[in-house]
Amino acid sequence: MYGKRWVIPGMILFVALAAFPFYWYAVGKDKPFPQLEMPKNAKACVEKTPFMRANHMRLLDAWRIAVVRDNLFVYTAASGKTFEMNLHKTCLGCHTSTEKFCDRCHTYNDVTPPCWECHLQTETASKGSAS
Amino acid sequence: MTISRRKFLKTTSVSCLALAAGPSLGHGYELLELPGRMSKGPEELKAKRWGMVVDMRKCDGRCTEDCIGVCHEIHNVPFIPEAEHQVMWLFQEPYENAFPDRSRELVSKVLKNRRFLLLCNHCDDPPCVRACPTQATFKREKDGIVMMDYHRCIGCRFCMAACPYGSRSFNFRDPRPYVRKINPAFPTRRRGVVEKCNFCQERLEVGKMPACVETCKKGALVFGDLDDPDSEIRRILAESPHVRRKPELGTRPSVFYLF
């Protein structure tokens, strides 16, 4: 092979560098799963917890498209309970503090969805206008 | 096996591209099977084609601060200090600016001193919808409202070039700091998207009339179904002569003016 002397160590170095996050974060302990503050006024979410945990963003996406494009408004869950497809009323109505619910889990998973650039929860909104 | 460097580079770069393109194309758009089902709201106000009459005989332009104020407050419309970056859903213009295509000579006093209430016309054949490359702006077939999906808009502003009525505003700045009093029940917008009047879609779905119509004490704003021959709006339009803005462009606005 042409330039074997440089290419092979180079490749090894590249793999080592590219795999950096894997072994760097493999050392150290798992952070404990964050404590989420559960809503006081409701026992169950729209759908079952495992489904919500895995799919809440897709559910919200589907809701948005249905409301904005197809004039739909009510969601009847598998349990038969009905909900308004409205992030502000339905979701944030129970999870009044995004900080103590959404953000904790998002931070733990190191994701930063841009939801709060537009949507507001009642608490931050009142804080914002007071200042 | 021997392969030339040329071939190696070609094959790797093409396969890397394919690897990168594959997942990015499917991302987030896979159809989710929801366990539940979706239906219409029980109180929703229904129409085939929503429209509005602005009766300039009743609107003297003195209290337009009220309807504009309410609209902008409930929809978190920012108040941007520089006029050239202003965001407006409901706004006012003098006759000759609202109707620049009509006669400007020897205009009657009644018209000359009026400030006309303007908003998105929710055109029946909207050029903004035709222009939008992502369908972030679209016309709802069910009720004729020209809506926007702020999650999808890429901010290309083709719709602004296409709208001949100046109904669309681009968020040149981050709007949040300029919203005077935030209404937490409605989202604000992000910097970099276009926005406009939505005919209070979020109120219609819970059985309420648009906020400006509800606010106007003088009954100058009438909202109703243009497709229903028995509606109040159709009765008014049948009785009085009316105009629309720039009808020659064929957009068929759903907002009518009486004067």
Add this chain to the structure above:
Amino acid sequence: MIEKAFHGGKGYWIWIIFLAAGTGMGLLAYLYQLKEGLWLTGMSRNVSWGFYISQFTFLVGVAASVLMVVLPLYLHDFKAFSPITVLSQFLTVGTLAMSLLFIFSDVGMPMRILNVPLNPTPGSMLFYDTVFLPGFLLLNLIIGWTALGAEKRRAVLPPWVKILIYISFPWAVIMHTVTAFIYAGTPGRGFWMTAIMAPRFLTTAFAAGCAILIVLSMVLGRLSSFDAGEKAIQKLTTIMFYALIIDAFFLAVEYFTAFYSHVPAYSETFRYLLFGIDGNTAFVPWFWLMNIAILCAIGLLAFPGVRHNHLHLSIACIVALCGLWIDKGFLLVPAAFIPNVFGRIMEYPPSWVELTVSLGIYCLGMLMITTLYKVTTAIKRETNVRR
């Protein structure tokens, strides 16, 4: 082949460093714009498209002009164009890369740009541009690169490349026509809404493209052993000359319709550009300069003495380019917003951020073109020596 780009003299490296520095400056300005928002540009709710979209329009035109080289060569067997074919294809690659970057710099939500291919919208003209531009870029890169490889090995062009070349003929026309349709199909902007837009786009494109190719060939002739051949230069000059004349005719026709019909929707913008309205005259000198430059270029090129003297020819080309750039690369887009939809005159000056970002994109494009040309001239020299 690409390794040829790494062997160059001192001048070459100084030029590369200069372009890289310009690109870096543009990148910094872009990052600033990304952080702050588009209020840093001169655009407003009245003039919602400005310098970026103008550059995009102008550069797509230059890219489409490759047609004027490949068409005579492959359809009419005009052999004299073969030395400059690869050059014009690589020019297309560079200009299309720039056009795409200009669109990217213009949108408010660049991270969402994939929403365009993800939500295909056949009704939107901008959608077609996002399909045809990258397609044409790839097409020309593949054709040019393979042709160069074949030249190096002194082999004939593989047949599949021939097929790609034939595909590229209509592609060039369609690509620039849909660019014109972005404007020509817009109700309420009388300045744009004219059926002559697409034909005029093609003529200005061909004129600008040929002018740039002539100038580039002369520069390359000075810097390397590259020789475009007098026959090719003269043919390009002829194409440019007639394209300019047709463009001037199209412009005159536009003026007639606007000023004889007296319909304000068509004439107001022209009136603003020619004389200014209510003391607003920012674009007036530019517009006059454009008209004069195009007429001067036509006048100069009418003399055989100018056409056959390389220095004079280059000057005529640069004069023509000034006119064509002011027309399509500066005035055409923002002027349509003046007067705005409310009949008000709101003028548009580009801001320094806009200009710096644009400069950066031009530097990056020239960097691409320089490296591609370096490879081309190096390979051409090799084959010439061997011959």
